[in-house]
Amino acid sequence: MRRLLHEMNPSMKFLAVTACILILAFFFNPWTPLLFFTGVVLLQLLLSQTNWKLWSLAMLPFLIGAFGYFWTTLVFGQSGDSPVLWTIGTIDITVQQWELAWSLSLRVLAFSSISLLFAFTTDPVHFIQSLMQQWKLSPKLAFSVLISYQFLPVLQKEFVQLQQAHRIRGTGSRSSTFKRLTESRRLLIPLLAGAVRKAERAAFAMEARAFTGEARTHYREITLAPKDFVLFALFSLVLTISCSAIFWT
Amino acid sequence: MLKGWKLKEIVLMSLFGVVFGIVYLLFLHIGNLWAGVIGPLAYEWMFGIWFIVSIISMYIIRKPGAALLPETLAAAIEVMLGNAIGPRLILSGIIQGLGAEAAFALTRYRHFQLAILMLAGAGAGIFSFIYGYFLSGYAALEPSFVALMFTLRVLSGAIIAGIGGKYIADSLLATGSLRGYAIAKAEKSDARA
Numbered sequence: 001m002r003r004l005l006h007e008m009n010p011s012m013k014f015l016a017v018t019a020c021i022l023i024l025a026f027f028f029n030p031w032t033p034l035l036f037f038t039g040v041v042l043l044q045l046l047l048s049q050t051n052w053k054l055w056s057l058a059m060l061p062f063l064i065g066a067f068g069y070f071w072t073t074l075v076f077g078q079s080g081d082s083p084v085l086w087t088i089g090t091i092d093i094t095v096q097q098w099e100l101a102w103s104l105s106l107r108v109l110a111f112s113s114i115s116l117l118f119a120f121t122t123d124p125v126h127f128i129q130s131l132m133q134q135w136k137l138s139p140k141l142a143f144s145v146l147i148s149y150q151f152l153p154v155l156q157k158e159f160v161q162l163q164q165a166h167r168i169r170g171t172g173s174r175s176s177t178f179k180r181l182t183e184s185r186r187l188l189i190p191l192l193a194g195a196v197r198k199a200e201r202a203a204f205a206m207e208a209r210a211f212t213g214e215a216r217t218h219y220r221e222i223t224l225a226p227k228d229f230v231l232f233a234l235f236s237l238v239l240t241i242s243c244s245a246i247f248w249t
Numbered sequence: 250m251l252k253g254w255k256l257k258e259i260v261l262m263s264l265f266g267v268v269f270g271i272v273y274l275l276f277l278h279i280g281n282l283w284a285g286v287i288g289p290l291a292y293e294w295m296f297g298i299w300f301i302v303s304i305i306s307m308y309i310i311r312k313p314g315a316a317l318l319p320e321t322l323a324a325a326i327e328v329m330l331g332n333a334i335g336p337r338l339i340l341s342g343i344i345q346g347l348g349a350e351a352a353f354a355l356t357r358y359r360h361f362q363l364a365i366l367m368l369a370g371a372g373a374g375i376f377s378f379i380y381g382y383f384l385s386g387y388a389a390l391e392p393s394f395v396a397l398m399f400t401l402r403v404l405s406g407a408i409i410a411g412i413g414g415k416y417i418a419d420s421l422l423a424t425g426s427l428r429g430y431a432i433a434k435a436e437k438s439d440a441r442a
Contacts, residue, residue: 021337025384061281068284068291076394100389107386111337115328124329138251144263145322149329151267189417192268193424199264200429203257212256 005048005117009228010127011134016235017118021111023239030102031245033110039238040113047231048121055116062112070105077101124149130222143211147202151195158194162187251314258310258430266319269302270326277327290394293401297409300373303349304366304414309421311361311431316353316369320346341380348376349410361435367411374406 005013024036044050077097084092128146131137166186206212251259276298283291302323303316324342352369378399381387387395418432427433 018337018340021384022340025386028386028389061278065281065284068286072287072290073389076390100386104386104389115337119328127329140251140256140259141263141318144256144260145266145325147260148263148267149326151264152271155268155271189420189424192417192421193426195264195268196261196421196426199261200257203255203260206260207256 001047002049004227004231005044005121007227008121008231009134009222009224010122010130012224012228012232013118013122014127016232017114020114020235020239023243024107024110027243027246028100028103029246030099030106032242033103033106035242035245036110036238037106037113039242040110040117043234043238044113044117044120048117050120055120058116058119059112062108066105066108069108070101073097073101073104126220126222129218129220133218133222134224139216140212143206147206148199151198151202154198155191155195159187159191162190254310254312254314258312258315261430262306262310262315262319263322265302265306266322267326269305269319270323270330273299273302273323274327274330290398290401293398294405295409296374296377296402297370297405297407297411297413300345300349300370300377300406300410301414301417303346303373304369304410305418307349307353307369308361308366308415308418309427309430309432311358311435313354313358314350316349317343317346320349320373337384341377341384344380345373345377348373351376363412363415366415367407370406370408370410370414371403372406373410374403378402 020036024033027033074093074097075091077100083095085095085098086093125146128137128142128149132139132142166183171183171186276295280292280295300320303320306319307316309315321339321342324339327338327342349369349372352365352372355368356365382395387398421427422432422436
Protein backbone atom coordinates (compact mmCIF):
# COMPACT_ATOMS: atom_id res chain seq x y z
CA MET A 1 0.00 0.00 0.00
CA ARG A 2 2.63 2.48 1.05
CA ARG A 3 4.56 2.05 -2.22
CA LEU A 4 1.62 2.29 -4.60
CA LEU A 5 2.23 5.84 -5.79
CA HIS A 6 5.93 5.17 -6.23
CA GLU A 7 5.19 2.13 -8.36
CA MET A 8 2.56 3.81 -10.50
CA ASN A 9 3.48 4.07 -14.17
CA PRO A 10 5.20 7.48 -14.46
CA SER A 11 3.57 8.43 -17.78
CA MET A 12 0.16 7.61 -16.38
CA LYS A 13 0.89 9.61 -13.25
CA PHE A 14 2.03 12.51 -15.37
CA LEU A 15 -1.17 12.34 -17.39
CA ALA A 16 -3.31 12.30 -14.24
CA VAL A 17 -1.47 15.24 -12.68
CA THR A 18 -1.60 17.37 -15.83
CA ALA A 19 -5.29 16.65 -16.38
CA CYS A 20 -6.11 17.61 -12.79
CA ILE A 21 -4.27 20.91 -13.09
CA LEU A 22 -5.86 21.84 -16.41
CA ILE A 23 -9.35 21.13 -15.14
CA LEU A 24 -8.79 22.94 -11.84
CA ALA A 25 -7.93 26.09 -13.78
CA PHE A 26 -11.61 26.48 -14.67
CA PHE A 27 -12.73 26.87 -11.07
CA PHE A 28 -12.82 30.21 -9.33
CA ASN A 29 -14.29 29.32 -5.95
CA PRO A 30 -12.12 28.89 -2.83
CA TRP A 31 -13.52 25.46 -1.88
CA THR A 32 -12.45 23.48 -4.95
CA PRO A 33 -8.69 24.06 -4.54
CA LEU A 34 -8.95 23.62 -0.78
CA LEU A 35 -10.70 20.26 -1.12
CA PHE A 36 -8.29 19.19 -3.83
CA PHE A 37 -5.28 20.12 -1.71
CA THR A 38 -6.64 18.10 1.21
CA GLY A 39 -7.41 15.14 -1.04
CA VAL A 40 -3.96 15.10 -2.60
CA VAL A 41 -2.17 15.32 0.74
CA LEU A 42 -4.39 12.51 2.04
CA LEU A 43 -3.56 10.34 -0.99
CA GLN A 44 0.13 10.97 -0.52
CA LEU A 45 -0.16 10.27 3.21
CA LEU A 46 -1.84 6.92 2.64
CA LEU A 47 -0.19 5.63 -0.54
CA SER A 48 3.41 6.79 -0.43
CA GLN A 49 6.43 6.97 1.79
CA THR A 50 7.16 10.66 1.80
CA ASN A 51 9.74 12.50 3.82
CA TRP A 52 7.32 15.04 5.21
CA LYS A 53 10.01 17.25 6.64
CA LEU A 54 11.43 17.69 3.15
CA TRP A 55 7.93 18.13 1.77
CA SER A 56 7.21 21.01 4.15
CA LEU A 57 10.46 22.64 3.19
CA ALA A 58 9.59 22.36 -0.52
CA MET A 59 6.11 23.72 0.18
CA LEU A 60 7.41 26.81 1.93
CA PRO A 61 8.26 28.92 -1.17
CA PHE A 62 4.82 28.17 -2.61
CA LEU A 63 3.22 29.32 0.62
CA ILE A 64 5.03 32.63 0.24
CA GLY A 65 3.97 32.83 -3.42
CA ALA A 66 0.37 32.11 -2.45
CA PHE A 67 0.53 34.97 0.02
CA GLY A 68 1.69 37.28 -2.79
CA TYR A 69 -1.27 36.20 -4.91
CA PHE A 70 -3.59 36.71 -1.97
CA TRP A 71 -2.85 40.32 -1.34
CA THR A 72 -2.44 41.44 -4.98
CA THR A 73 -5.80 39.95 -5.86
CA LEU A 74 -7.25 41.65 -2.82
CA VAL A 75 -5.99 45.00 -4.11
CA PHE A 76 -6.00 44.58 -7.89
CA GLY A 77 -8.76 41.98 -8.38
CA GLN A 78 -11.91 42.98 -10.22
CA SER A 79 -14.16 44.61 -7.67
CA GLY A 80 -17.44 43.85 -9.44
CA ASP A 81 -20.70 45.18 -8.03
CA SER A 82 -20.51 43.26 -4.77
CA PRO A 83 -20.77 45.08 -1.43
CA VAL A 84 -17.68 46.54 0.21
CA LEU A 85 -16.35 44.27 2.95
CA TRP A 86 -14.04 46.78 4.56
CA THR A 87 -11.85 49.76 3.73
CA ILE A 88 -8.11 50.08 4.34
CA GLY A 89 -6.93 53.62 3.75
CA THR A 90 -8.27 54.51 0.30
CA ILE A 91 -8.74 50.92 -0.86
CA ASP A 92 -12.15 49.31 -0.75
CA ILE A 93 -12.16 45.55 -0.54
CA THR A 94 -15.33 43.93 -1.85
CA VAL A 95 -16.74 40.50 -1.08
CA GLN A 96 -15.92 39.39 -4.62
CA GLN A 97 -12.26 40.38 -4.24
CA TRP A 98 -12.08 38.64 -0.88
CA GLU A 99 -13.35 35.36 -2.38
CA LEU A 100 -11.18 35.64 -5.48
CA ALA A 101 -8.11 36.23 -3.34
CA TRP A 102 -8.77 33.05 -1.38
CA SER A 103 -9.49 31.12 -4.55
CA LEU A 104 -6.34 32.17 -6.42
CA SER A 105 -3.99 31.68 -3.49
CA LEU A 106 -5.49 28.31 -2.56
CA ARG A 107 -5.13 27.37 -6.21
CA VAL A 108 -1.38 27.93 -5.94
CA LEU A 109 -1.33 25.54 -2.98
CA ALA A 110 -3.48 22.96 -4.79
CA PHE A 111 -1.21 23.03 -7.84
CA SER A 112 1.95 22.78 -5.78
CA SER A 113 0.62 19.89 -3.69
CA ILE A 114 -0.06 17.72 -6.72
CA SER A 115 3.22 18.77 -8.30
CA LEU A 116 5.14 17.81 -5.19
CA LEU A 117 3.29 14.49 -5.14
CA PHE A 118 4.66 13.80 -8.60
CA ALA A 119 8.17 14.96 -7.76
CA PHE A 120 8.37 13.04 -4.50
CA THR A 121 7.16 9.73 -5.90
CA THR A 122 8.81 9.64 -9.33
CA ASP A 123 12.33 8.61 -10.29
CA PRO A 124 13.39 10.86 -13.20
CA VAL A 125 15.17 8.02 -14.98
CA HIS A 126 12.06 5.83 -14.78
CA PHE A 127 9.98 8.71 -16.09
CA ILE A 128 12.13 9.06 -19.21
CA GLN A 129 12.21 5.31 -19.73
CA SER A 130 8.46 5.19 -19.42
CA LEU A 131 8.06 8.05 -21.91
CA MET A 132 10.23 6.09 -24.30
CA GLN A 133 8.33 2.82 -23.84
CA GLN A 134 4.75 4.01 -23.49
CA TRP A 135 4.67 7.27 -25.40
CA LYS A 136 7.17 6.37 -28.12
CA LEU A 137 9.54 9.19 -27.28
CA SER A 138 12.43 8.96 -29.75
CA PRO A 139 15.24 6.90 -28.11
CA LYS A 140 17.75 9.25 -29.73
CA LEU A 141 16.28 12.12 -27.74
CA ALA A 142 15.56 10.08 -24.61
CA PHE A 143 19.11 8.79 -24.25
CA SER A 144 20.52 12.25 -24.97
CA VAL A 145 18.42 13.60 -22.15
CA LEU A 146 19.50 10.80 -19.81
CA ILE A 147 23.16 11.49 -20.63
CA SER A 148 22.72 15.21 -20.04
CA TYR A 149 21.00 14.43 -16.78
CA GLN A 150 23.99 12.38 -15.67
CA PHE A 151 26.17 15.41 -16.42
CA LEU A 152 24.52 17.41 -13.66
CA PRO A 153 26.95 16.51 -10.86
CA VAL A 154 29.90 16.93 -13.25
CA LEU A 155 28.74 20.43 -14.17
CA GLN A 156 28.31 21.26 -10.52
CA LYS A 157 31.87 20.22 -9.81
CA GLU A 158 33.08 22.22 -12.77
CA PHE A 159 31.22 25.28 -11.53
CA VAL A 160 33.09 25.15 -8.23
CA GLN A 161 36.36 24.61 -10.06
CA LEU A 162 35.78 27.65 -12.27
CA GLN A 163 34.89 29.70 -9.25
CA GLN A 164 38.13 28.73 -7.55
CA ALA A 165 40.13 29.35 -10.71
CA HIS A 166 38.72 32.85 -10.93
CA ARG A 167 39.50 33.48 -7.30
CA ILE A 168 43.10 32.35 -7.68
CA ARG A 169 43.52 34.92 -10.42
CA GLY A 170 42.19 37.62 -8.17
CA THR A 171 38.71 38.08 -9.62
CA GLY A 172 35.64 37.18 -7.69
CA SER A 173 35.24 37.38 -3.99
CA ARG A 174 33.80 35.22 -1.30
CA SER A 175 32.59 38.12 0.78
CA SER A 176 28.81 37.90 0.51
CA THR A 177 26.26 35.54 -0.95
CA PHE A 178 24.75 38.32 -3.01
CA LYS A 179 28.11 39.27 -4.54
CA ARG A 180 28.83 35.64 -5.32
CA LEU A 181 25.48 35.37 -7.08
CA THR A 182 26.12 38.36 -9.30
CA GLU A 183 29.58 37.10 -10.10
CA SER A 184 28.36 33.67 -11.18
CA ARG A 185 27.29 35.49 -14.36
CA ARG A 186 30.95 35.54 -15.38
CA LEU A 187 31.15 31.78 -14.94
CA LEU A 188 28.29 31.02 -17.32
CA ILE A 189 30.22 31.27 -20.60
CA PRO A 190 33.17 29.04 -19.59
CA LEU A 191 30.75 26.58 -18.03
CA LEU A 192 28.70 26.45 -21.23
CA ALA A 193 31.80 26.17 -23.42
CA GLY A 194 32.90 23.16 -21.37
CA ALA A 195 29.41 21.71 -21.64
CA VAL A 196 29.42 22.08 -25.43
CA ARG A 197 32.68 20.16 -25.67
CA LYS A 198 31.33 17.47 -23.35
CA ALA A 199 28.20 17.14 -25.46
CA GLU A 200 30.31 16.56 -28.54
CA ARG A 201 32.35 13.85 -26.84
CA ALA A 202 29.21 12.18 -25.51
CA ALA A 203 27.71 12.20 -28.99
CA PHE A 204 30.77 10.42 -30.42
CA ALA A 205 30.58 7.84 -27.64
CA MET A 206 26.89 7.29 -28.33
CA GLU A 207 27.49 6.85 -32.03
CA ALA A 208 30.20 4.29 -31.29
CA ARG A 209 27.64 2.33 -29.25
CA ALA A 210 24.93 2.54 -31.89
CA PHE A 211 22.61 4.86 -30.00
CA THR A 212 21.68 6.41 -33.30
CA GLY A 213 17.98 5.78 -33.41
CA GLU A 214 17.61 2.13 -34.45
CA ALA A 215 15.04 0.04 -32.61
CA ARG A 216 16.33 -1.04 -29.21
CA THR A 217 15.26 -3.48 -26.55
CA HIS A 218 15.05 -2.25 -22.98
CA TYR A 219 16.84 -3.57 -19.93
CA ARG A 220 14.19 -2.20 -17.58
CA GLU A 221 10.70 -2.77 -18.89
CA ILE A 222 8.18 -0.26 -17.55
CA THR A 223 4.71 -1.73 -17.78
CA LEU A 224 1.17 -0.47 -17.63
CA ALA A 225 -0.79 -2.57 -15.10
CA PRO A 226 -4.44 -2.52 -13.94
CA LYS A 227 -3.36 -0.80 -10.72
CA ASP A 228 -2.26 2.22 -12.76
CA PHE A 229 -5.81 2.65 -14.02
CA VAL A 230 -7.19 2.23 -10.50
CA LEU A 231 -4.86 4.98 -9.26
CA PHE A 232 -5.84 7.16 -12.21
CA ALA A 233 -9.48 6.69 -11.21
CA LEU A 234 -8.57 7.63 -7.65
CA PHE A 235 -7.09 10.92 -8.85
CA SER A 236 -10.22 11.56 -10.92
CA LEU A 237 -12.35 10.85 -7.86
CA VAL A 238 -10.51 13.47 -5.80
CA LEU A 239 -10.86 15.90 -8.69
CA THR A 240 -14.59 15.22 -9.13
CA ILE A 241 -15.32 15.63 -5.42
CA SER A 242 -13.48 18.94 -5.25
CA CYS A 243 -15.07 20.21 -8.46
CA SER A 244 -18.53 19.37 -7.16
CA ALA A 245 -17.94 22.04 -4.55
CA ILE A 246 -19.58 24.56 -6.90
CA PHE A 247 -22.91 22.79 -6.44
CA TRP A 248 -23.18 23.06 -2.68
CA THR A 249 -21.67 26.49 -2.05
CA MET B 250 11.02 16.36 -35.89
CA LEU B 251 14.50 15.01 -35.24
CA LYS B 252 15.06 13.86 -38.79
CA GLY B 253 18.06 15.62 -40.27
CA TRP B 254 19.54 16.34 -36.85
CA LYS B 255 23.03 15.12 -36.14
CA LEU B 256 23.41 13.20 -32.90
CA LYS B 257 25.81 15.79 -31.57
CA GLU B 258 23.23 18.49 -32.14
CA ILE B 259 20.65 16.50 -30.21
CA VAL B 260 23.05 15.98 -27.31
CA LEU B 261 24.04 19.65 -27.32
CA MET B 262 20.39 20.66 -27.31
CA SER B 263 19.69 18.28 -24.40
CA LEU B 264 22.63 19.62 -22.48
CA PHE B 265 21.43 23.18 -22.96
CA GLY B 266 18.07 22.01 -21.68
CA VAL B 267 19.69 20.61 -18.55
CA VAL B 268 21.96 23.58 -17.84
CA PHE B 269 19.22 26.12 -18.35
CA GLY B 270 16.77 23.96 -16.45
CA ILE B 271 18.95 24.61 -13.41
CA VAL B 272 19.29 28.32 -14.19
CA TYR B 273 15.52 28.56 -14.62
CA LEU B 274 14.91 26.79 -11.34
CA LEU B 275 17.23 29.17 -9.53
CA PHE B 276 15.39 32.17 -10.91
CA LEU B 277 12.05 30.53 -10.20
CA HIS B 278 12.93 30.50 -6.53
CA ILE B 279 14.22 34.05 -6.60
CA GLY B 280 11.04 35.08 -8.43
CA ASN B 281 8.91 33.22 -5.95
CA LEU B 282 10.33 35.05 -2.95
CA TRP B 283 10.09 38.29 -4.86
CA ALA B 284 6.47 37.55 -5.80
CA GLY B 285 5.60 37.05 -2.16
CA VAL B 286 6.41 40.71 -1.65
CA ILE B 287 5.07 42.40 -4.78
CA GLY B 288 2.70 39.81 -6.28
CA PRO B 289 2.54 38.34 -9.81
CA LEU B 290 3.96 41.53 -11.31
CA ALA B 291 7.33 40.46 -9.88
CA TYR B 292 7.72 37.78 -12.53
CA GLU B 293 6.78 39.87 -15.51
CA TRP B 294 9.88 41.97 -16.03
CA MET B 295 12.17 38.97 -15.60
CA PHE B 296 10.10 36.55 -17.65
CA GLY B 297 12.53 36.72 -20.56
CA ILE B 298 15.02 34.68 -18.57
CA TRP B 299 12.76 31.67 -18.97
CA PHE B 300 12.70 31.95 -22.78
CA ILE B 301 16.41 32.28 -23.31
CA VAL B 302 17.35 28.67 -24.06
CA SER B 303 15.03 28.63 -27.11
CA ILE B 304 16.83 31.56 -28.61
CA ILE B 305 20.35 30.33 -27.81
CA SER B 306 19.72 26.83 -29.08
CA MET B 307 17.99 27.95 -32.27
CA TYR B 308 20.65 30.55 -32.99
CA ILE B 309 23.34 27.87 -32.74
CA ILE B 310 21.67 24.81 -34.28
CA ARG B 311 19.28 26.48 -36.76
CA LYS B 312 16.97 23.54 -37.41
CA PRO B 313 13.21 23.20 -36.99
CA GLY B 314 12.48 22.24 -33.39
CA ALA B 315 15.64 23.76 -31.95
CA ALA B 316 13.59 26.32 -30.03
CA LEU B 317 10.73 24.12 -28.87
CA LEU B 318 12.68 21.06 -27.71
CA PRO B 319 15.24 22.61 -25.33
CA GLU B 320 12.61 24.81 -23.72
CA THR B 321 10.44 21.76 -23.11
CA LEU B 322 13.44 19.88 -21.79
CA ALA B 323 14.52 22.66 -19.48
CA ALA B 324 11.04 22.66 -18.02
CA ALA B 325 11.16 18.87 -17.67
CA ILE B 326 14.48 19.13 -15.83
CA GLU B 327 12.98 21.67 -13.48
CA VAL B 328 10.26 19.15 -12.73
CA MET B 329 12.70 16.27 -12.31
CA LEU B 330 14.86 18.18 -9.88
CA GLY B 331 11.75 18.04 -7.83
CA ASN B 332 11.05 21.42 -6.38
CA ALA B 333 9.42 23.36 -9.15
CA ILE B 334 5.76 24.03 -9.83
CA GLY B 335 5.62 20.48 -11.08
CA PRO B 336 4.50 18.76 -14.28
CA ARG B 337 2.43 21.71 -15.39
CA LEU B 338 5.72 23.52 -15.87
CA ILE B 339 6.43 21.19 -18.79
CA LEU B 340 3.26 22.43 -20.41
CA SER B 341 4.29 26.05 -20.00
CA GLY B 342 7.72 25.11 -21.40
CA ILE B 343 6.09 23.64 -24.50
CA ILE B 344 3.95 26.72 -24.96
CA GLN B 345 6.86 29.15 -24.52
CA GLY B 346 8.95 27.07 -26.90
CA LEU B 347 6.16 27.11 -29.47
CA GLY B 348 5.99 30.89 -29.21
CA ALA B 349 9.68 31.25 -30.02
CA GLU B 350 9.52 28.53 -32.66
CA ALA B 351 6.63 30.33 -34.40
CA ALA B 352 8.79 33.41 -35.01
CA PHE B 353 11.55 31.32 -36.59
CA ALA B 354 9.06 29.29 -38.62
CA LEU B 355 7.64 32.54 -40.00
CA THR B 356 11.04 33.34 -41.48
CA ARG B 357 11.39 29.70 -42.61
CA TYR B 358 14.48 29.19 -40.47
CA ARG B 359 16.58 31.30 -42.80
CA HIS B 360 17.19 34.52 -40.92
CA PHE B 361 18.77 34.83 -37.51
CA GLN B 362 19.44 38.52 -37.11
CA LEU B 363 18.93 40.27 -33.81
CA ALA B 364 15.46 41.48 -34.86
CA ILE B 365 14.25 37.94 -35.50
CA LEU B 366 15.70 36.74 -32.19
CA MET B 367 13.90 39.56 -30.40
CA LEU B 368 10.70 38.70 -32.23
CA ALA B 369 11.09 35.10 -31.04
CA GLY B 370 11.52 36.28 -27.46
CA ALA B 371 8.41 38.44 -27.78
CA GLY B 372 6.54 35.51 -29.37
CA ALA B 373 7.37 33.30 -26.41
CA GLY B 374 6.11 36.09 -24.16
CA ILE B 375 2.81 36.37 -26.02
CA PHE B 376 2.18 32.63 -26.05
CA SER B 377 3.06 32.22 -22.39
CA PHE B 378 0.84 35.14 -21.45
CA ILE B 379 -2.18 33.64 -23.18
CA TYR B 380 -1.55 30.40 -21.31
CA GLY B 381 -1.02 32.22 -18.02
CA TYR B 382 -4.15 34.28 -18.57
CA PHE B 383 -6.13 31.09 -18.68
CA LEU B 384 -4.30 29.13 -15.98
CA SER B 385 -3.60 31.70 -13.28
CA GLY B 386 -6.96 33.37 -13.65
CA TYR B 387 -5.75 36.80 -14.83
CA ALA B 388 -9.31 37.23 -16.11
CA ALA B 389 -10.15 38.04 -12.50
CA LEU B 390 -7.77 41.03 -12.42
CA GLU B 391 -8.37 44.61 -13.59
CA PRO B 392 -7.86 44.90 -17.39
CA SER B 393 -5.39 47.79 -17.03
CA PHE B 394 -3.25 45.73 -14.64
CA VAL B 395 -3.36 42.80 -17.07
CA ALA B 396 -2.29 45.10 -19.92
CA LEU B 397 0.68 46.28 -17.86
CA MET B 398 1.66 42.67 -17.14
CA PHE B 399 1.39 41.81 -20.84
CA THR B 400 3.56 44.72 -22.00
CA LEU B 401 6.21 44.00 -19.39
CA ARG B 402 6.34 40.33 -20.32
CA VAL B 403 6.65 40.90 -24.08
CA LEU B 404 9.34 43.54 -23.59
CA SER B 405 11.20 41.28 -21.21
CA GLY B 406 11.03 38.44 -23.74
CA ALA B 407 12.41 40.62 -26.53
CA ILE B 408 15.16 42.20 -24.43
CA ILE B 409 16.33 39.54 -21.97
CA ALA B 410 15.75 36.50 -24.18
CA GLY B 411 16.38 38.10 -27.59
CA ILE B 412 19.34 40.37 -26.88
CA GLY B 413 20.66 38.36 -23.93
CA GLY B 414 20.40 35.09 -25.84
CA LYS B 415 22.31 36.46 -28.79
CA TYR B 416 24.96 37.85 -26.45
CA ILE B 417 25.50 34.49 -24.75
CA ALA B 418 25.57 32.54 -28.02
CA ASP B 419 28.01 35.04 -29.58
CA SER B 420 30.30 34.81 -26.56
CA LEU B 421 30.19 31.03 -26.84
CA LEU B 422 31.07 31.25 -30.52
CA ALA B 423 34.06 33.37 -29.59
CA THR B 424 35.41 30.59 -27.36
CA GLY B 425 35.67 28.40 -30.45
CA SER B 426 33.76 25.49 -28.97
CA LEU B 427 30.93 25.78 -31.48
CA ARG B 428 32.91 24.71 -34.51
CA GLY B 429 30.88 22.24 -36.52
CA TYR B 430 27.50 23.78 -35.71
CA ALA B 431 25.38 25.86 -38.07
CA ILE B 432 26.23 29.13 -36.34
CA ALA B 433 29.97 28.76 -37.03
CA LYS B 434 29.34 27.85 -40.65
CA ALA B 435 27.11 30.87 -41.15
CA GLU B 436 29.81 33.04 -39.61
CA LYS B 437 32.36 31.66 -42.04
CA SER B 438 30.22 32.28 -45.12
CA ASP B 439 29.51 35.79 -43.87
CA ALA B 440 33.23 36.43 -43.61
CA ARG B 441 33.79 35.15 -47.11
CA ALA B 442 31.06 37.38 -48.51
